[in-house]
Each structure stands twice: as C-alpha cells, then as structure tokens.
Amino acid sequence: MSISPQDPAALPRWKRLIMAPIKLLLGMAFTKSILGAMIAIGWTQRLMQRNALAVWWKRSLIKEKGTTFPGFLDTHLETRPHLHWPNWFLRQNFLANLRREGPSPWRVFTGLTESLRRNFWLGLQGIFNTSALILPSGTLMWFGWDYGWNMSFHKGYEQFYVGVTISSVGFLAFVTAMFYVPLAQARQAVTGQWRTFYDFRLVWRVAREQWAACLGLAIAYVLLAVPLNVLKTAPMFLYGHGFTALEELVAKDPKGFMNSYFFWTAVVGLPAYILVRCLAARIYAAGLLRALREKQVDPEKLSPAEQSALDRLELLTDTPPILQSRWRRLAKWFGTKLGRALGGFAIFWLWAAFQLQVYFAEFLNYHEAGRAWLNHPLVQLPWFQYLPTGLQPSGQELPGAIGFILLCAGIRALIHLSRKLKNG
Helix, strand or coil: CCCCCCCCCCCCHHHHHHHHHHHHHHHHHHCCCHHHHHHHHHHHHHHHHHHHHHHHHHCCHHHHCCCCHHHHHCCCCCCHHHHCCCCCCCCCCHHHHHHHHCCCHHHHHHHHHHHHHHHHHHHHHHHHHHHHHHHHHHHHHHHHHHHHHHHHHCCCHHHHHHHHHHHHHHHHHHHHHCCCHHHHHHHHHHHCCHHHHHCHHHHHHHHHHCHHHHHHHHHHHHHHHHHHHHHHHHHHHCCCCCCHHHHHHHHHCHHHHHHHHHHHHHHHHHHHHHHHHHHHHHHHHHHHHHHHHCCCCCHHHCCHHHHHHHHHCCCCCCCCCCCCCCCHHHHHHCCCHHHHHHHHHHHHHHHHHHHHHHHHHHHHCCCHHHHHHHCCCCCCCCCCCCCCCCCCCCCCHHHHHHHHHHHHHHHHHHHHHHHHHHCC
C-alpha cells in the first residue's frame, strides 16, 4: 500500500489536555484490583507498540521524504489505531468507524468494549509470560525470607543456612531473568503475539546490540523503584510519630483510608510503570534495526506485524540510517568485549540493587502472603494494593480473578469453535 504524505486530522490540544488526566485516573482505578491491573498491562502494551513504530519511523527514509508519523500510521489498517493513545474502553476512532459502518446494537456494543476486551487479553498473555520467568524466583525469595525469620524466632540457628540458601538462589534467578525479561516484554508488545516472548535468541541478540541502553534501562528501574518502595512502606509510620490528626483520620475508617492511600500511590506508580515499559519498547525497536543492519537477525524471523511496518517504512530494503547522538561513542564502546563485560557486571549489580530494595522494605514493614515477593509493580502486575490482613484477607481477590479468567477463556473458546464450525 502506498504511503500518503498527508496527515489525518488530529485532536485539538485542549481535548488532549482534558483526555490525558482522564485516562490516567481510569488507569489508576484499574490498578486497584488484579483483573484491572491486567487490563493496565494490555493498555501499556498497545502504547509500547506505538512507541516502537515511532522509533522506526524516525529512522526511516520516508521521514526524510516528508511523511509524518500520523501520515504513516493512517495508511494501513494495522497501524491506524495508533493515531492516538490507546483507549481503555472504546474502539480506537470509535465515532468515525461507527459513521462509516453504520449504527447497530451489536456494532455499538462491540465498539464500546473493544479496547477493554483487547486490553484484558493482551494483559493476561503479558502477565502469564512474565510470571513464567519471574514468579519462581519470587517464590524462592519469599520462602527463604519466611523460613529465615521463623528460624530466628524459634532459635533454630543450626538451620539458618536453609533460608539464606533458598533466598539467595531465588535472588540470583531473579537478577538473571531481568537481563532478558524487559526486552522480551517489549517484543511481545510490539508483535502482539505471546509466543514471541520466548524468542530467546532474537531477544538476546537485540540486547547485545543495545548493551548501553539496557544499562540505562536498569538504572531507570532502580531509581523508579525507590518511591514505590517508600510509598509501600510509609503506612507503618502513621502511628506514634506525632501525626495526631492523621492518626485520628485513620482510626475513624482504617480500611477506607488505606484504600484511598493506595489509590493515590498509583499517581506515581502507574506513570513509572508505563515509562519503563515504553523505554524498553524504544530500546528494543532501535536494537532490532541495529541487529538487522549488522545481519545479526534474519528478516524472515520477524513477526508479520514487524515485517509489515518495516517494509512500509522501507527499512527492510534500505540500510537504516544511524542517528547521530552524543552517546554514540559510549554505545560503540559497550559493543567491545571489555565494554560488554563491564556493562554486564554493572547491569547485574543494578538489578541486584533493584531487588535488594524489596528486602530492605520488607525488613521495615513485612507484607503478608508474600505480596512483595510474588509481584513487583514495575515488573509484573501494576497492582498497588498492600492492605494489612486485618483489614482485608490476603489473596481474597485471587480466586475470583482466576474464576473470571477461566470463564472468559471458556466463552472465547466456544465462540471460536462455533465460528470454525460455521465456516465449515
């Protein structure tokens, strides 16, 4: 399909200024529950795909010919939904599609819920893949932590090494996995296919091409984890520290206060989560182009979505231009054997520092049922909920969430089966 240089109509600035905080508040509301946090993952993955497309367009020759980013997006059905940031509920360009297709009860219903349903399934696939690599290490760290504390309380010092050993194994497994997981999450988001998360060889080659950027990504995770761990730990200091008015407010409705508190922590947590994910998507997109240019990746190994976008941008037939940057010399040095070795050493300790924050925060304020160990809101579910078990039993949401997922999966399977039988 030919690429048109004309831009589609963009939303006025005042509308964008209104919609941005509305979308943020909706996202914050979703992070209050497990299912809602999954929807937030799916929404973020769609935004990550848009960021990757922007990186490729910026490096394409058609940009030099005058084709703008909105103009590129508007020329194909696959990319047209990315003209604007993802919706939480409505189909992208809902009103325009409704006017073009004509109103009907079924079209209105599907249009009102399309983004919600897509966000849900993308989020489910995203958390499943991430948990497959991260959850085992979190379980080991949680068990080792609890075992170590129990041994100290019961004076079982002769077995202290058991908890330390198990926790250390989990810790090392987590740090090792984090060399891979952020860019694998980016690849899954960019391709829109859950299986591509496990393209170990391709993802690792992209990471090697972006070693300096991966170092910067790890730094971003470490820095953004600090306020999240502070906010998670802060409630324990509400009592006995001279905050009389605050203590009285908490005493009137402790559960309501804590629910409100953790809702507003998402003002920090959700943007931080979106930031690191979009940064990873940009790193992956730039690294993929570099790997293609260096013949480290076969274009045939790319997903259909990647091949289509790169082909339309003329990045598969022409050598992608190298953007000049003040960091180019440093990035080139990180491509040497010494640079990769020292960079890998630094990345290892950065991810170690990221997880050590959890150990320190749990030492100050332990959260029951392993919530801090089994889920980190920057890596897995952006779920900002740490109510004490005295206010809400830990894991209360989990059975309902699993049941809802199984129900939706069953309904979806039946729909696909009926369509298959209908089509013969």
